[in-house]
Amino acid sequence: MMRTRPLKVALLGCGVVGSEVTRIMTTHADDLAARIGAPVELAGIAVRRPGRVRAGVPEELITTDATALVERGDIDVIIEVIGGIEPARTLITKAFENGASVVSANKALLADDGAALHAAAEKYGADLYYEAAVAGAIPLVRPLRESLAGDKVNRVLGIVNGTTNFILDKMDSSGAGYSEALDEATALGYAEADPTADVEGFDAAAKAAILAGIAFHTRVRLDDVYREGMTEVTAADFASAKQMGCTIKLLAICERAADGQSVTARVHPAMIPLSHPLASVREAYNAVFVEAEAAGQLMFYGPGAGGSPTASAVLGDLVAVCRNKLAESTGPGESAYTRLPVSPMGEVVTRYHISLDVADKPGVLAQVATVFAAHGVSIDTVRQTGKDGEASLVVVTHRAPDAALTATVEALRKLDTVRGVASIMRVEGE
Structure with a gap:
């Protein structure tokens, strides 16, 4: 039987997402009620x-x-889509204090202060749901938080920003430079007038913090996430990637250490093999690859931003929270029992693709190889081209600690025969 007294919902913010939430709630009111x-x-x-x-x-x-x-006292659910840290944090806390549960799309706030918000929700017996904070319409938070709750997730690897994926996809498919691809993304509405949060990786880093916290049952804040933007990626990098059978994506990577005693979270551009499922993710789409001990490899794919996709995730949370209200219960809260430390980037084991401009004369390769050996980094492949006394040397390493790889690059810069380090890029997904 349906209860006749309605559940009251308040909306904080009415931009692109908020307007779409309002439209769906109005036009599909009967379906939502059912x-x-x-x-x-x-x-x-x-x-x-x-x-x-x-x-x-x-x-x-x-x-x-x-x-x-939010202080009215008769509101059952607050939907927060204003973004940012304040006043969103204060308003959400007041909502809990006044008996309301919260549905949020605020990735920045959750990555910065999710633990305190979860604690407030628990204190006042309320729900905090945030499917829309990561990857738009793609069901990802709830599968990690509920469907895989009985499994052990070891790795989350994904494309979680549509703007950067659109730019990199255009650079790959058309040979365009970064600025040209960004202009196209801006003209089509994929990039903001100030694209810094996207192209410098801040948006993806906030999402990585949320995903790592849920996947590994530990607290990971935005400050714990290593971040590199993709503004320095060039057409030459894509040419090198193609020679390796790879493409380039801005990836969010969250991993549990091999010994299970720590986790890492990072965002940076990386070469990935064309055979990897993430390599085929085009335009402004998102995709997240999850590796779990029992479930194996899972991939979640779909539109990661925009009014309608994000509103879909918000409304899914609204239905779940309202059902909990009727049952006088709450859904899953924060799970941070493992208390695993977040290791620094230097301890991450990865591979490098390094492009060097060097003097084209005998002995250069031997000098370069000596530097790698001195830092305990093994070379996988070397490719050299030269003309008129100048040469380009491309080195791909075996897996090594990132700190050792970084030290190797710094030592290479000091060689008289190395005119410059043209590019450095990690290789992932193999």
Whole structure:
């Protein structure tokens, strides 16, 4: 039987995602009620600019007083899609204090202060759901938090930013340079006017922190995630990658150490073999590859951003939270029982692709090989081309600690015969 009293929902933020959430809640109200077991009523929408035209959004629900909205006391669920740290953190905490559960799409806040938010939710007997914070419409948080709760996840490897994947895909497929590909992404609306959060890896790093925390049952904050952007990737890098049978992606990589005593989380561009499933992820799509002990290899793929995909994830969480409200229960909270430390990037074992500009004369290769040997780094392959006294030397290493590889590169820069280090890129996914 369906309960007649509606569950009241308040929305914080009504931009692209918030407007789409409002539209779906309105047009699919009967379906949502049937799936939940009670009708849901949009009771208020907090915005910063009330005069903005919002097609399909009831004007009578608009307010600029977000604090008053979350403190009403009759709100069952708060949906937070304003982003950023403040005032989102304060508003979510007040929502818990006033008996409301929260659905959030705020990756930055969750990566920065997720532990405190989970603690507040637990204290007040509320839910905190955030499927939309990572990879848009792709069901990923709930499978990691619930479906794989009985398994041991060892690795999460993924493309979690659509803007950077679009740019790198265009560079790969058309031979365009970074600036040209970024201009196209901006013109099509994939990149913001200020793309820093995307292209410098901040967005992907926040998502990596969330995924690592859930996957490994430990606390991982944004500051724990090693981050490199992809603004220095060139057409020459893609040419080298193709010669190796690879392409280049900006990857979020979360791993459990071989001895199980620590974890790592990192974001950086990397070459991956064309045979790897992530190599075929095109345009602005996202994909995440999960390796678990019992389940084996799993891949989650789909649109990772945009109003409709993100709203889909928000509404999925809303249904789950509302069902919990009716059952007078809560869903899974934070699981951080392992308390595993996050190792620094220097301890990560990986491979390097290094392109050097060197003097084209006898003995150069021997000098370079000596530097690698001195730092305990084994060379896998070497490719050399030369003309008019100049040469290009491409070295691909075997797996070694990142600190040793970094030290090797710094030592190479000091050789008189090395005119410059043209590019350095990790090789993953093999």
